[in-house]
Amino acid sequence: MNFERYQIKSYSEYLSKYKKSINTPDVFWEAVAEHFLWHKKWDSVCLGDFKNLDIRWFEGGQLNITENCLDRLIPTHKNKVALYFEPNNVETPTRQYTYQELLDEVCLFAHVLKNNGVKKGDRVCIYMSMIPEGIIAMLACARIGAIHTVVFAGFSAQSIATRIEDCGVSFVIVNNAGIRGEKKLYLKSIVDTALNLVSDKQLVRKVLVVKHTEDAVDMVSERDIWLHEEIAKVKDMGLSFFPAVVMEAEDMLFIMYTSGSTAKPKGVVHTVAGYMIYANYTFVNIYQIKEGHVHFCSADIGWITGHTYLVYAPLSAGVQSVLYEGTPTYPSPSRLWQIVEKYKVKSLILAPTTIRMLMTYGTKPIEQYDLSSLKVINSIGEPLNESAWDWVHNHIGNKHAAIVDSWWQTETGGIMISSFAGITPSQKSYSTLPFFGIVPILLNDFGAKIRESNVKGHLCIKQSWPAIVRTNYSDHDRFKETYFSKFPNYYYAGDVAMKDKKGFYRILGRADEVLNVSGHRIGSAELENTIASCEAVIETAVVSFHEDIKGEGIYAFVVLKPNYKDYLEIRNQIIDKVAQVIGSFAKPDKIQFVVGLPKTRSGKIMRRILKKIANNDIENIGETSTIIDASVIDDIIRNKQS
Numbered sequence: 001m002n003f004e005r006y007q008i009k010s011y012s013e014y015l016s017k018y019k020k021s022i023n024t025p026d027v028f029w030e031a032v033a034e035h036f037l038w039h040k041k042w043d044s045v046c047l048g049d050f051k052n053l054d055i056r057w058f059e060g061g062q063l064n065i066t067e068n069c070l071d072r073l074i075p076t077h078k079n080k081v082a083l084y085f086e087p088n089n090v091e092t093p094t095r096q097y098t099y100q101e102l103l104d105e106v107c108l109f110a111h112v113l114k115n116n117g118v119k120k121g122d123r124v125c126i127y128m129s130m131i132p133e134g135i136i137a138m139l140a141c142a143r144i145g146a147i148h149t150v151v152f153a154g155f156s157a158q159s160i161a162t163r164i165e166d167c168g169v170s171f172v173i174v175n176n177a178g179i180r181g182e183k184k185l186y187l188k189s190i191v192d193t194a195l196n197l198v199s200d201k202q203l204v205r206k207v208l209v210v211k212h213t214e215d216a217v218d219m220v221s222e223r224d225i226w227l228h229e230e231i232a233k234v235k236d237m238g239l240s241f242f243p244a245v246v247m248e249a250e251d252m253l254f255i256m257y258t259s260g261s262t263a264k265p266k267g268v269v270h271t272v273a274g275y276m277i278y279a280n281y282t283f284v285n286i287y288q289i290k291e292g293h294v295h296f297c298s299a300d301i302g303w304i305t306g307h308t309y310l311v312y313a314p315l316s317a318g319v320q321s322v323l324y325e326g327t328p329t330y331p332s333p334s335r336l337w338q339i340v341e342k343y344k345v346k347s348l349i350l351a352p353t354t355i356r357m358l359m360t361y362g363t364k365p366i367e368q369y370d371l372s373s374l375k376v377i378n379s380i381g382e383p384l385n386e387s388a389w390d391w392v393h394n395h396i397g398n399k400h401a402a403i404v405d406s407w408w409q410t411e412t413g414g415i416m417i418s419s420f421a422g423i424t425p426s427q428k429s430y431s432t433l434p435f436f437g438i439v440p441i442l443l444n445d446f447g448a449k450i451r452e453s454n455v456k457g458h459l460c461i462k463q464s465w466p467a468i469v470r471t472n473y474s475d476h477d478r479f480k481e482t483y484f485s486k487f488p489n490y491y492y493a494g495d496v497a498m499k500d501k502k503g504f505y506r507i508l509g510r511a512d513e514v515l516n517v518s519g520h521r522i523g524s525a526e527l528e529n530t531i532a533s534c535e536a537v538i539e540t541a542v543v544s545f546h547e548d549i550k551g552e553g554i555y556a557f558v559v560l561k562p563n564y565k566d567y568l569e570i571r572n573q574i575i576d577k578v579a580q581v582i583g584s585f586a587k588p589d590k591i592q593f594v595v596g597l598p599k600t601r602s603g604k605i606m607r608r609i610l611k612k613i614a615n616n617d618i619e620n621i622g623e624t625s626t627i628i629d630a631s632v633i634d635d636i637i638r639n640k641q642s
């Protein structure tokens with residue numbers, strides 16, 4: 001695949017092309033779409049806007065994303081590696097798949113799905129660790145037209161059950177167990193628990209189990225099937241190639257659940273054509289993909305970064321991807337650098353939290369490795385603070401690799417604001433410039449446009465782009481309310497940002513009640529509901545505080561019922577409950593039992609104040625006269641957790 005003529009080569013080219021992309025988006029995106037494989041070309045490029053919220057891209061077009069990620073690459077990439085698999089344990093043999101082998105595996109898997117009754121439009125839940133079968137499962141769903149919803153393997157049984165019920169999942173794919181560092185994850189047994197929690201016992205018909213480890217699992221007869229046995233049946237039937245199901249451009253490709261400001265996670269819906277085109281085009285341009293490019297995305301397939309920049313974009317661009325099963329520090333904090341050297345990785349995606357964690361080990365773990373292949377280091381998920389930027393620049397990128405800080409969200413499908421590696425300027429702590437077709441705008445609290453530089457505002461987007469979330473699954477009203485009601489006619493991202501004199505954007509953090517802990521989005525309402533469901537708790541308020549490695553830590557202020565005084569025990573109950581209902585990654589770092597919460601006369605909890613206290617910013621607490629009982633603040637400050 002030759003994407004070179006599809007790529008910008010200079011900053012001036014960026015500037016002129018950017019103008020065209022926002023002034024005449026239809027002309028711009030049509031030219032990009034021409035590079036893909038269609039069964040039928042589109043009738044219109046972009047329909048709908050931020051008023052009617054019936055957004056459609058490439059309507060009338062027909063295609064299948066897996067043909068664009070696999071089949072179309074076969075003439076040139078048949079024997080080129082699509083995927084290198086680096087297992088958790090160094091002694092486990094590595095695996096690799098060429099484009100042809102990956103296509104063959106996806107076809108067999110698609111036959112398995114079809115033989116077991118999965119049809120176009122069915123929802124399939126994938127709960128898997130970072131192994132090739134996870135990617136193959138996603139692609140097999142896409143090939144057959146089923147809608148995948150991947151649930152991150154750190155989520156609890158309860159979280160899986162909620163998602164299964166919300167979108168009516170009829171088929172689940174899981175590996176018997178996974179391994180991350182020293183830890184075993186018994187995924188199949190978590191799925192069993194989840195399915196017991198689903199109230200409609202007829203909903204999930206089958207559970208397809210991938211045998212990844214030697215751990216035994218309970219197989220429920222009639223419901224649970226082994227992948228290897230099903231594949232053997234497919235082969236016995238003499239089946240191999242699976243013709244891709246032809247999809248409409250706006251058919252759903254996947255649902256990804258994410259936290260918002262209400263208690264219930266929302267199902268973000270992405271559709272086939274717009275998502276594919278945007279994913280590919282951002283990837284090829286921002287990472288400046290050339291023939292033979294090796295790409296290593298360390299994000300999990302359970303998050304949007306894994307979907308876009310580990311699965312769909314890299315394959316559609318014909319690069320060689322590294323999939324790593326384990327943690328960055330197993331068996332030692334050199335592991336990532338060992339992988340970079342081994343595969344001669346050119347582009348590496350890292351979360352800032354991983355960078356900060358690796359920084360604590362100093363530079364020794366890096367020293368014996370040759371990282372000169374690295375051309376692009378991409379930070380995603382949280383603000384990349386200056387010291388982390390410097391560390392990456394000096395020690396990982398050896399002052400020559402481009403540091404690319406990309407801002408985007410589950411809802412945006414692909415990168416929105418970012419530098420282009422080696423092409424546009426990179427600036428410490430700034431995501432810099434918008435991608436083609438993206439028109440960011442900063443609004444003040446009253447919805448007026450901020451014109452001055454270096455003034456904080458709400459980051460909004462003015463016009464539609466191909467990969468924008470289309471709806472929240474089965475809840476279009478919620479979609480309208482969440483993204484388009486605060487500032488009508490704009491997409492509201494929920495982040496605060498500012499712009500410098502050069503027009504470079506700096507993302508400062510969330511404006512709403514969403515926490516960003518180690519790059520994981522956690523709704524404070526979701527956490528509060530969970531904590532409040534503990535027997536001893538009357539009410540609670542959760543805020544974030546600055547934490548050196550995770551970026552943000554979770555601080556829970558908890559009011560207990562009278563006579564509940566066994567604080568240690570209650571603290572453990574709260575932590576267990578959060579792990580059980582959401583997942584271990586959402587456990588509070590600090591829990592403070594308080595006599596009351598600061599509230600306004602209308603009963604609204606003043607989180608602003610709690611956040612200041614949690615961050616030791618007590619001098620700047622500000623106005624407290626609207627609080628009903630200001631004495632609670634003194635109590636909270638007096639007993640604050642250090």
Ligand code: WTA
Nearest residue numbers: 380381382383405406407408409410507521
């Ligand atoms: C935050 C992850 C600062 C932001 C792709 C956003 C960032 C949320 C950056 C989305 C960045 C993402 N700088 N903050 N480069 N990238 N964020 O949906 O608060 O898991 O709204 O998508 O992460 O998280 P999500």
